[in-house]
Amino acid sequence: MSTQDAEGxxxxxxxExxxxxxREFNGHxxxxxDNAATSHTPDQVVDEIARYYREYNANVHRGLHQLSQEASIAYEDAHDRVAEFIGASGGREEVVFTKNTTESMNVVAYAWGLAELGPGDEVVLTEMEHHAALVTWQQICKRTGAECKYIGLTEDGQLDMDDARDTITDDTQMVSAVHVSNTLGCVNPVSDLADVAHDHDALFFVDGAQAAPNxxxxxxxxxxxxxxxxxHKMCGPTGVGVLYGKEHLLEEMDPYLYGGMMIRKVTFEDSTxxxxxxxxxxxxxxxxxGIALAxxxxxxxxxxxxxxxxxxxxLAEYAYDRLTAMDDVDVYGPSPEQGRTGLVxxxxxxxxxxxxxxxxxDYAVAIxxxxxxxxxxxxxxxxxxxARASFYIYNTEAEVDKLVEAIEGARDLFA
Known part of the structure; x- marks a missing residue:
């Protein structure tokens, strides 16, 4: 695989x-x-999955035999690779593998939230949160008696930072926000939000499902x-997610799930x-x-x-311009000039x-x-x-043109 220079x-x-x-279907x-839902997986990643199963398939951290040792090293190295990718200097100790972003959210909500939240406490979300965050924190607040509050949006579909500063208070214990909205396409000022949260001694959780891939x-x-x-949104397989946490916070939290591998010593009376x-x-x-994600x-x-x-x-700018040029199409979220990632x-x-x-x-356009x-x-x-069209590394302007042509065909059908 080759890439061009900074021009594209x-x-x-x-x-390839x-x-x-x-693939072709319906003659097209x-x-x-539909990449914001899941991206496709390149041959290199598929081959790596196959290599694991064909060459050293074994469980990790359990066996002294050669296959288990090879699998354990590859699995541990995968954590280190993820840590490097996201700038986590603490290494593998700060990278937990889960099933997906939703499970990562639940790990913190249950392991930290149930222990730390109570009446009088606040969890602050944004009005653009994915259900993975909104439902999870909503239900944790119901269980603990904490209050769930929401940061509003501006008229042009961006996060209202003035409202954020008003909504986050000294009673706020957790602020949870999407890095990139999976509906509006806006890129939130997460560093600024982190500053506001930390000014009130609150923790800050970022849902990076739509940011880490792009x-x-x-x-x-x-x-x-x-x-x-x-x-699965960044050329990897389904069934693996990542939770990054600052090491001192993860150390203080009790486990979310119990069983094998997560224990050090077990007696009939207690476990560590x-x-x-x-x-x-x-x-x-x-x-x-996990190995394939690396x-x-x-x-x-x-x-x-x-x-x-x-x-x-x-691609988002090109799609935005083409769609907003159609009088009967409403596009949601900010303009490209205001900051928009690859979905419309x-x-x-x-x-x-x-x-x-x-x-x-019918036109073989998948949205x-x-x-x-x-x-x-x-x-x-x-x-x-x-409707949502979302783009990735293998999409082209010509495919955006085909999207517009298909929309025009639908318009004629419903006229």
Missing amino acids: LDVAAIR DFPILE DLVYL RPVDVEAIDADFYAFSG WNDLPWKFEAGTPVIAQ EAIDYLDDIGMENVKRHEER SFNLGDVHAHDLSSILN RAGDHCTQPLHDRLGVAAS
């Missing part, structure tokens, strides 16, 4: 690593624009106390916990998935995360997003339609659902 990616070469993009070439992330520069993301990060990885962990990170780093970021932003949510007139998605499928796990945000926008 060698998309044609990248696409993704055979699924060669596949146009896959832009450089430095958790220490952000000063995030926790940061979570998923492998393993070292980090293993005390949060109960049972047989996501071995193949390979996906290598793949993205070979391209260059700055290049990935520029490519997505360029929209509606075509009175056509329900599900109907639009179904028609686009997402619905509330994108942000029902309260859609209520705030005054719409039941929206």
Whole structure:
């Protein structure tokens, strides 16, 4: 695989690593624009998964035999690779492998939230939160008697930082915010939010599911106390997520799950916990998935995360311009000039997003339609659902043109 210089990616070469993009159906070439839900997986990552199962498939941290030793080293190295990728200088001790971003959120909510929150405490979210955060913290607050509060949005679909400063108080114990909105496409000022949270001695959790795949992330520069993301949105396999946590916080927290591997000593009366990060990885962990995630990170780093970021932003700007030029299309979120990553949510007139998605499928254009796990945000926008086109390293402007052509076809059908 080769890449071009800073002017862009060698998309044609990248696409060769993704055979699924060669599919055709309904007489059309596949146009896959549902990357915010899940990206595709390059041959290099698939080969790494196969290599694990073919060459050294064994459980980790349990056996003294050669296969277990090889698997354990590769699995531990994968944690180190993730730590390097996100700028976690503490290394593997600050990187917990989970199933996905949602589980990462639940680990902190249950292991920290149930122990630390009570009546009079506050958890502050944003109105654009994914259900992974909103529902989780909402339910933890119900159990503990804490109050759940929300930072509002500006009229142009960005986070209202003035409201953030008013909403976060000395009673706030946790602030949880998306780095990038999976519906609005806006990039939130997470470093500024971290400063506001820490000024009130609150912790700061960043949902990075839509950021880690498409832009450089430095958790220490952000000063995030926790940061979570998923492998399947960044060329990795399904079934593996990451929870970064500052080491001293993870040390203080009790485990979320109990069982094998996460223990140090067990008696009939009590148990003690393993070292980090293993005390949060109960049972047989996501071995193949974790090793493959490290390979996906290598793949993205070979391209260059700055290049990935520029490519997505360029496609988002092109799609935004083409869609806003259509009189009967409503586009949600800020303009590219205000900051937008590689997704665009929209509606075509009175056509329900599900109907639009179904028609686009006839053109082999794959998008997402619905509330994108942000029902309260859609209520705030005054719409039941929206269509969403999201882009990644293998997408092109020509595919955006095909999206627009398919929307025009749907318009004619519903006219």
